[in-house]
Amino acid sequence: xxxxxxxxxxxxxxxxxxxxxxxxxxxxxxxxxxxxxxxxxxxxxxxxxxxxxxxxxxxxxxxxxxxxxxxxxxxxxxxxxxxxxxxxxxxxxxxx
Numbered sequence: 001x002x003x004x005x006x007x008x009x010x011x012x013x014x015x016x017x018x019x020x021x022x023x024x025x026x027x028x029x030x031x032x033x034x035x036x037x038x039x040x041x042x043x044x045x046x047x048x049x050x051x052x053x054x055x056x057x058x059x060x061x062x063x064x065x066x067x068x069x070x071x072x073x074x075x076x077x078x079x080x081x082x083x084x085x086x087x088x089x090x091x092x093x094x095x096x
Contacts, residue, residue, distance in 0.1 A: 007044060014061065015054040019046040025091065028083045041080045043087075070096070 001009070004021050011019050025043040032039070048054070056065055068074065070085070077085070089096060 003042065004044075007046075011046075014056075014058050015065070016057045017052045017054050018049040020049055021046050025084065026087045028080055028087075030080050039080075043080075043084045 007021065008019055011017060022045045025045050027040055027042045030039040030041055031037075054065060056062060070089075073085075
């Protein structure tokens, strides 16, 4: 399964919505020394197809889902989310 196909499938399975991938924002390394793991996280810019709103389809995987303003994000943010935000602001600074 291609990466983009897997992302579309996972979003539908976990959030109950279909998405269109617009572009890759970037990829970031996340090295978890304590766990001896290395993740290559690829972040995409996507658009929800249709009028359905995302909802938790697999309640054992997470407790809540919500939308946040870039100015009022919850803390703490993961390393990858922090890197994602920095790159998003760099690429889309004129839109902010």
